[in-house]
Amino acid sequence: MRKQNAMTAEEFRLLRDLVYEYCGIFFQTESQYLMERRLGNRLREHDLHTFGDYYRYLRYSSERSKELEEIVELLTTNETYFFREDYQLKAFSEEILPELIRRRTKQRRLRFWSAGCSTGEEAYTIGMLIREDPKLTDWDVEIFANDISRKVIQTARRGVYGRSSFRVIDKYFMEKYFRPQGNNYAISDEVRSLVSFGQLNLLDDEMLELIGQVDAILCRNVLIYFDKQARLRVVKTFYNKLVEEGYLLLGHSESLMNVSTDFELVHLKNDMVYRKPAVPGAGKQAV
Numbered sequence: 001m002r003k004q005n006a007m008t009a010e011e012f013r014l015l016r017d018l019v020y021e022y023c024g025i026f027f028q029t030e031s032q033y034l035m036e037r038r039l040g041n042r043l044r045e046h047d048l049h050t051f052g053d054y055y056r057y058l059r060y061s062s063e064r065s066k067e068l069e070e071i072v073e074l075l076t077t078n079e080t081y082f083f084r085e086d087y088q089l090k091a092f093s094e095e096i097l098p099e100l101i102r103r104r105t106k107q108r109r110l111r112f113w114s115a116g117c118s119t120g121e122e123a124y125t126i127g128m129l130i131r132e133d134p135k136l137t138d139w140d141v142e143i144f145a146n147d148i149s150r151k152v153i154q155t156a157r158r159g160v161y162g163r164s165s166f167r168v169i170d171k172y173f174m175e176k177y178f179r180p181q182g183n184n185y186a187i188s189d190e191v192r193s194l195v196s197f198g199q200l201n202l203l204d205d206e207m208l209e210l211i212g213q214v215d216a217i218l219c220r221n222v223l224i225y226f227d228k229q230a231r232l233r234v235v236k237t238f239y240n241k242l243v244e245e246g247y248l249l250l251g252h253s254e255s256l257m258n259v260s261t262d263f264e265l266v267h268l269k270n271d272m273v274y275r276k277p278a279v280p281g282a283g284k285q286a287v
């Protein structure tokens with residue numbers, strides 16, 4: 001095996017731009033070492049000597065798509081757990097869901113989208129909250145849940161979780177919606193049946209065609225990894241996918257400030273959330 005060269009600033013720039021172009025994740029200059037460390041194994045795997053060789057492999061090899069998928073597995077942060085962001089979930093079950101139910105009484109149909117769902121805890125949390133609402137018992141409800149990483153989607157579909165996923169869950173939900181499986185816990189079928197998982201890149205317009213109109217989107221702790229351009233593009237997609245007055249729930253450290261004025265910021269009792277205005281252009285107060 002040949003010795004591997006350190007990553008040069010130019011190689012970092014080329015790889016960073018390529019990763020960004022593919023999935024919107026933007027690495028700051030300070031992250032050069034991180035990228036070098038995470039991608040080092042890929043060079044060894046292909047017996048390549050420099051990161052420049054690896055860049056050319058990623059650009060021009062017939063195995064390009066497969067390798068880009070490998071890169072995503074190494075460069076994404078998939079941290080997640082059940083009932084993350086308590087206030088927002090309270091707002092969801094006590095304020096947003098009842099409003100959506102009132103709005104849809106006639107159709108008895110609701111659609112949700114967990115965009116950047118990682119291993120599925122977010123989508124299943126929403127599923128549990130939906131199962132808790134007796135009004136929705138015989139409604140047609142579906143949660144689409146997507147992530148760019150194939151591996152996390154496989155885990156999400158399996159629906160079996162270890163201790164770290166349960167760091168804040170109430171005993172009530174644990175006992176009602178999970179059954180022990182070895183040292184882990186499996187999500188119940190009544191919640192699993194609400195969720196459809198799929199691998200999807202939020203920057204891939206063709207794949208996004210698969211998502212129809214939805215009543216609410218959760219995209220929490222995903223946009224933080226994107227730069228402004230990629231955020232703008234994804235938020236535009238969300239706007240187009242939401243029904244009028246549909247809700248957009250971001251992570252607590254995320255906002256649409258300097259990204260979009262298309263949404264209105266709604267002050268609910270439990271939290272502040274974004275909503276697509278009934279009249280386009282009415283969202284100018286977004287902060």
Ligand SMILES: C[S@@+](CC[C@H](N)C(=O)[O-])C[C@H]1O[C@@H](n2cnc3c(N)ncnc32)[C@H](O)[C@@H]1O
Binds near residue numbers: 146148222251
């Ligand atoms: C930190 S996790 C957030 C998980 C969950 N939303 C939460 O808040 O607990 C971020 C996820 O975004 C996904 N992601 C990053 N870029 C993406 C893209 N372009 N398209 C779809 N998912 C992406 C990552 O693979 C990762 O699983």
